[in-house]
Amino acid sequence: MLFNITEPTNSLEWVIFLAEKYSNMFIQGTILTLYIAISGTILGFILGYVVGLIQDIRIRKEDNIIKSAVFKLIKAICRIYVEIFRGTPMIVQAMIVYYGLRQSGVELSSVAAGILVTVLNTGAYMAETVRAGINSIDTGQREGALAMGMSPLKTMLFIVLPQAFRNILPEMANTFLTNLKMTSVLNVIAVQELFMAAKTAGANYYKYYEAYLVIAVIYFVLCFVFSRLFSLIEKKMEGKKDYVLAVEYMEAQ
Amino acid sequence: MAENIISIENLSKSFGDHEVLRKIDISVDKGEVICIVGSSGSGKSTLLRCINRLEHQTSGRILYHGKEIRDVQREINKYRAKVGMVFQSFNLFNNMTVLENCMCCTRKVLHLSKKDAFDRAITHLKKVGMAPYINARPAQLSGGQKQRVAIARALCMNPEVLLFDEPTSALDPEMVGEVLEVMKELAETGLTMIIVTHEMAFARDVSTRTIFMDKGYVAEDASPDVLFTAPKNPRTREFLSRYLAG
Ligand SMILES: Nc1ncnc2c1ncn2[C@@H]1O[C@H](COP(=O)(O)OP(=O)(O)OP(=O)(O)O)[C@@H](O)[C@H]1O
Ligand SMILES: [Mg+2]
Numbered sequence: 001m002l003f004n005i006t007e008p009t010n011s012l013e014w015v016i017f018l019a020e021k022y023s024n025m026f027i028q029g030t031i032l033t034l035y036i037a038i039s040g041t042i043l044g045f046i047l048g049y050v051v052g053l054i055q056d057i058r059i060r061k062e063d064n065i066i067k068s069a070v071f072k073l074i075k076a077i078c079r080i081y082v083e084i085f086r087g088t089p090m091i092v093q094a095m096i097v098y099y100g101l102r103q104s105g106v107e108l109s110s111v112a113a114g115i116l117v118t119v120l121n122t123g124a125y126m127a128e129t130v131r132a133g134i135n136s137i138d139t140g141q142r143e144g145a146l147a148m149g150m151s152p153l154k155t156m157l158f159i160v161l162p163q164a165f166r167n168i169l170p171e172m173a174n175t176f177l178t179n180l181k182m183t184s185v186l187n188v189i190a191v192q193e194l195f196m197a198a199k200t201a202g203a204n205y206y207k208y209y210e211a212y213l214v215i216a217v218i219y220f221v222l223c224f225v226f227s228r229l230f231s232l233i234e235k236k237m238e239g240k241k242d243y244v245l246a247v248e249y250m251e252a253q
Numbered sequence: 254m255a256e257n258i259i260s261i262e263n264l265s266k267s268f269g270d271h272e273v274l275r276k277i278d279i280s281v282d283k284g285e286v287i288c289i290v291g292s293s294g295s296g297k298s299t300l301l302r303c304i305n306r307l308e309h310q311t312s313g314r315i316l317y318h319g320k321e322i323r324d325v326q327r328e329i330n331k332y333r334a335k336v337g338m339v340f341q342s343f344n345l346f347n348n349m350t351v352l353e354n355c356m357c358c359t360r361k362v363l364h365l366s367k368k369d370a371f372d373r374a375i376t377h378l379k380k381v382g383m384a385p386y387i388n389a390r391p392a393q394l395s396g397g398q399k400q401r402v403a404i405a406r407a408l409c410m411n412p413e414v415l416l417f418d419e420p421t422s423a424l425d426p427e428m429v430g431e432v433l434e435v436m437k438e439l440a441e442t443g444l445t446m447i448i449v450t451h452e453m454a455f456a457r458d459v460s461t462r463t464i465f466m467d468k469g470y471v472a473e474d475a476s477p478d479v480l481f482t483a484p485k486n487p488r489t490r491e492f493l494s495r496y497l498a499g
Contacts, residue, residue, distance in 0.1 A: 060309070061309070062309055062324050138342075140340060140342050140343075140344040141344060141346060141347065143307055143340070143344060144340065144343075144344030144345065144346065144403075145346070145357075145358070146307065146333065147305050147307060147333060147337065147338035147340075147344075148333060148334060148337060148338075148358040148362060148406075148407065148410055149330045149331065149332075149333035149334030149335075149358065149362045149410070150330070150358055150361060150362050151326065151330055152326070154361055154362075158357065158361060159346050159348070159357075162348045163347060163348045166348070239390075242393075243350075243386075243388040243389040243390065243393060244388050245385050245386070245388075246384065246385050246386070246387045246388060247385065249375070249378075249379065249384035249385045249387070250385050251379075251382075
């Protein structure tokens with residue numbers, strides 16, 4: 001061991017002592033936290049894009065009744081889902097999803113339930129973000145493509161979404177960082193993530209303050225690293241400010 | 254007799270209670286260059302948007318080669334690929350370079366090979382004098398340059414008819430000329446065009462027919478010589494005198 005403190009006397013020593021003694025547990029907790037945050041966020045983004053796109057579907061007066069009725073129903077379901085998950089705390093959602101599924105006979109591991117809750121929660125927030133992102137793109141972009149015969153779906157995929165994606169990238173990064181921290185509530189359904197690790201370690205020695213300090217540092221480092229990483233990606237996406245003249249096509253004036 | 258391409262019959266369009274187009278009848282033959290003039294709010298843009306199917310008429314029909322375009326997305330897409338549109342606000346795709354703008358629709362709609370799409374893009378970009386800028390993004394171009402790219406992009410689809418909605422109205426005065434020049438050259442190649450414009454000298458010079466729209470009606474539809482020198486409708490006279498007075 002690095003410090004080899006056997007009888008800690010002050011808080012700093014306790015922090016080091018706990019971190020070393022339970023290093024395995026903290027490492028496992030970190031890995032699980034990352035696992036849930038990353039997989040939950042990615043799947044949640046996909047869900048969010050799908051729901052956001054569905055909410056953006058325009059029902060035209062000319063569409064036939066069955067088609068517009070089906071679309072209206074799907075849109076209503078999406079709307080209700082988004083409202084419910086944005087309007088309740090994630091910790092409550094975790095309890096309801098986990099125990100609700102158990103009571104109805106679905107054996108779901110707490111990790112799986114944790115990911116599911118993260119996905120549903122992220123999806124609801126992302127749906128709104130995606131919708132706002134799509135709305136922020138000038139209708140001229142859509143019309144420019146439609147007017148040349150591009151289908152509405154291709155127009156969305158190749159013209160509108162790429163631009164919307166760029167606009168909401170910072171919000172997506174933010175959502176991931178939020179999820180990284182929000183996984184801590186999943187301890188209520190017995191997911192062995194970081195918060196749970198601190199709770200366990202602290203309880204063994206009645207040193208809660210020190211144990212939570214350990215994970216505070218870990219959370220902070222994770223968030224710091226990822227937020228820097230996202231800034232880098234955003235910079236990369238900005239692209240070049242200047243362009244190269246294609247001199248081969250310059251005509252002698 | 255020239256081949257009829259588009260025929261607008263008894264077309265009306267309302268937004269709510271507001272009737273914007275009233276019983277429009279216009280027939281467009283191959284090779285015609287039709288300029289539409291009229292005061293703001295007379296329904297010119299709405300008419301072009303109806304022709305391109307960006308708006309849906311309230312009543313009446315639009316025939317393409319004698320056939321009505323059914324309200325099926327595939328048919329509309331096919332039709333639009335033949336009836337291009339150039340907008341006042343350019344509407345170049347901001348996420349793409351000039352070259353990508355010109356290749357995007359030929360690739361995704363006409364399914365041209367990369368090479369064919371590239372060759373076409375370069376051909377038309379050369380025509381409008383924008384080939385050296387293939388690597389630029391729309392935000393890096395002047396208004397006149399953007400509009401010339403937009404015209405090249407529309408030409409890449411080999412349209413049968415090209416609709417222009419006030420293509421120079423968003424431009425600084427010194428850039429209007431370069432765009433009108435390009436459009437004049439196009440007219441000389443025999444391309445069928447419908448141009449909404451406030452550039453009276455251009456309309457008089459280039460159009461084979463000029464239409465004056467007033468409050469949603471086609472108030473006068475005549476050769477430019479007649480319309481600009483001896484208009485029959487007093488409303489046309491009033492409009493033109495207001496225009497010429499500045
Ligand atoms: N989407 C819409 N919803 C409601 N009203 C509309 C809509 N689009 C146009 N209008 C109305 O229709 C009328 C005609 O508009 P339009 O844009 O066709 O006129 P315009 O002749 O092109 O005018 P301008 O020369 O200013 O471009 C205007 O009174 C306008 O307010
Ligand atoms: Mg207009």
